[in-house]
Amino acid sequence: MTEQLHEVGLTVNGAAYQAEVPARRLLSDFLRHDLRLTGTHVGCEHGVCGACTVLVDGVPMRSCLLLAVSVQGQHVTTVEGLAAPDGTLSAVQRAFQECHGLQCGFCTAGFLTTITAGLRQNPEPTIEQAREMIGGNLCRCTGYQNIVAAVLRAAEIGGGDAGGE
Amino acid sequence: MKPPAFDYSRPETLEEAVGLLAELSSGGKVLAGGQSLLPILSMRLAAPEHLVDINRIAELDTISAGPDGVRLGALARHAAVERDPAVRSTQPLIPAALRQVAHPTIRNRGTTLGSIVHADPSGEMPAVLALLGGSVTAVSARGRRTISAAEFFLGPLESALGPDEIAVEAYFPALAVRSGTAFAEVSRRHGDYAVCGVAALVSVDQERRITSARAGYLSIASTPLVLDLTEAVLGRRCADDLSAAGRLARQLVEPDADIHASADYRRDLAGVLSDRVITEAARAAAGSGPGD
Ligand SMILES: Cc1cc2nc3c(=O)[nH]c(=O)nc-3n(C[C@H](O)[C@H](O)[C@H](O)COP(=O)(O)OP(=O)(O)OC[C@H]3O[C@@H](n4cnc5c(N)ncnc54)[C@H](O)[C@@H]3O)c2cc1C
Ligand code: FES
Numbered sequence: 001m002t003e004q005l006h007e008v009g010l011t012v013n014g015a016a017y018q019a020e021v022p023a024r025r026l027l028s029d030f031l032r033h034d035l036r037l038t039g040t041h042v043g044c045e046h047g048v049c050g051a052c053t054v055l056v057d058g059v060p061m062r063s064c065l066l067l068a069v070s071v072q073g074q075h076v077t078t079v080e081g082l083a084a085p086d087g088t089l090s091a092v093q094r095a096f097q098e099c100h101g102l103q104c105g106f107c108t109a110g111f112l113t114t115i116t117a118g119l120r121q122n123p124e125p126t127i128e129q130a131r132e133m134i135g136g137n138l139c140r141c142t143g144y145q146n147i148v149a150a151v152l153r154a155a156e157i158g159g160g161d162a163g164g165e
Numbered sequence: 166m167k168p169p170a171f172d173y174s175r176p177e178t179l180e181e182a183v184g185l186l187a188e189l190s191s192g193g194k195v196l197a198g199g200q201s202l203l204p205i206l207s208m209r210l211a212a213p214e215h216l217v218d219i220n221r222i223a224e225l226d227t228i229s230a231g232p233d234g235v236r237l238g239a240l241a242r243h244a245a246v247e248r249d250p251a252v253r254s255t256q257p258l259i260p261a262a263l264r265q266v267a268h269p270t271i272r273n274r275g276t277t278l279g280s281i282v283h284a285d286p287s288g289e290m291p292a293v294l295a296l297l298g299g300s301v302t303a304v305s306a307r308g309r310r311t312i313s314a315a316e317f318f319l320g321p322l323e324s325a326l327g328p329d330e331i332a333v334e335a336y337f338p339a340l341a342v343r344s345g346t347a348f349a350e351v352s353r354r355h356g357d358y359a360v361c362g363v364a365a366l367v368s369v370d371q372e373r374r375i376t377s378a379r380a381g382y383l384s385i386a387s388t389p390l391v392l393d394l395t396e397a398v399l400g401r402r403c404a405d406d407l408s409a410a411g412r413l414a415r416q417l418v419e420p421d422a423d424i425h426a427s428a429d430y431r432r433d434l435a436g437v438l439s440d441r442v443i444t445e446a447a448r449a450a451a452g453s454g455p456g457d
């Protein structure tokens with residue numbers, strides 16, 4: 001028996017997409033496999049690591065814990081949507097580069113999206129708030145210090161205007 | 166891993182959703198925030214036939230706070246409840262406990278009612294509902310009923326809801342005058358499930374002497390455990406030594422060991438945390454310190 005397909009229409013990084021997917025297609029897989037937007041990474045696939053974090057209507061969510069069919073009609077921003085259309089990096093991205101906020105880069109997309117939304121909510125975080133902002137994201141390489149520094153740096157160089165939707 | 170195949174519907178009204186669940190008899194499963202259900206599906210710990218996604222039912226997206234307490238609809242996300250000023254002033258234990266539920270990103274999607282229905286003995290909100298003596302209202306094609314917290318939690322991940330029922334509202338009584346609450350837990354990392362957590366509700370009289378002290382425990386028993394610790398601290402004031410509360414709690418709890426902690430360690434945590442939250446709640450009740 002073939003699996004029933006469902007129509008799903010959503011906006012990703014400003015572009016409208018329409019597709020037919022099985023109900024069990026996770027948003028993370030929809031982005032990576034159906035739309036070929038492989039910047040969003042999948043680590044644990046059960047909500048623990050944060051690598052797959054994307055913005056849904058501007059709010060950070062785990063794309064591995066959302067069904068693609070469930071985000072029908074909503075606006076998704078992935079790491080590919082953070083830089084300006086001409087490729088200019090967002091403040092958060094520049095801060096990561098300046099502060100060496102990444103090594104292997106596996107976790108980075110999840111940090112960038114989380115911090116982008118976090119700074120929009122709180123443009124001038126204290127160091128404690130910066131730590132709390134990234135508390136739900138795991139990184140196996142950096143030891144986090146440089147990521148915390150990048151949050152503070154991004155705030156300095158214009159975090160409120162962090163890019164994305 | 167990926168979830169197994171299932172059928173899917175996204176009704177726009179409660180009536181439609183309830184009708185679907187009735188038709189599906191026990192094959193239907195409600196999808197709310199999915200922050201517990203999707204990990205379960207991806208790990209293939211469950212394989213429901215048909216998910217009924219309630220995220221489009223606008224009438225369930227409600228948060229209200231009045232003199233009698235706080236009422237949360239099934240689409241009230243943890244993050245929205247946590248930020249609501251009326252909820253905070255009506256029952257401050259709710260935001261205090263919500264801050265310990267998972268990470269902010271999970272709280273953006275997960276619903277408070279969903280975490281209650283999920284009935285995880287390590288969940289903060291089942292313990293809060295039980296301590297406050299709240300209730301859950303459920304709707305099915307058979308009608309509407311309200312279930313008290315005491316009758317709602319049957320076992321680990323097991324609530325009194327039938328497979329055809331949708332929980333539409335959680336009710337938390339308001340904080341009474343001369344009463345205070347507090348919440349504390351210990352977990353390996355902030356946002357992880359707690360090794361032990363305790364919520365407290367303390368009332369004092371006009372002389373600020375304790376008249377009632379109760380505590381709700383998570384990760385200690387197979388359902389949220391509520392203990393009356395009044396006898397240990399009756400008549401004392403918040404500035405007195407209240408450590409008898411912790412000693413009594415240590416005697417009363419019967420925790421199990423698991424990979425996260427031994428039974429003795431859990432018992433000790435229950436004692437230490439009980440002292441802390443009873444003292445803090447007593448201070449809040451007396452209107453004299455942190456927590457108010
Ligand atoms: C990494 C991680 C860490 C977490 N840490 C914690 C934690 O520390 N403490 C904690 O309490 N929770 C934690 N959670 C779980 C989180 O709080 C969930 O949001 C919550 O348990 C379930 O709410 P939901 O809306 O996502 O429900 P769902 O996942 O959609 O549903 C959970 C269950 O409840 C049923 N259900 C949900 N809503 C209804 C309804 N209205 N009527 C009938 N049935 C319903 C579903 O059928 C399902 O069986 C964590 C989750 C993750 C992924
Ligand atoms: S892949 Fe989604 S949280 Fe780890």
Ligand code: FES
Nearest residue numbers: 103105139140141
């Ligand atoms: S940079 Fe390698 S996991 Fe974070």
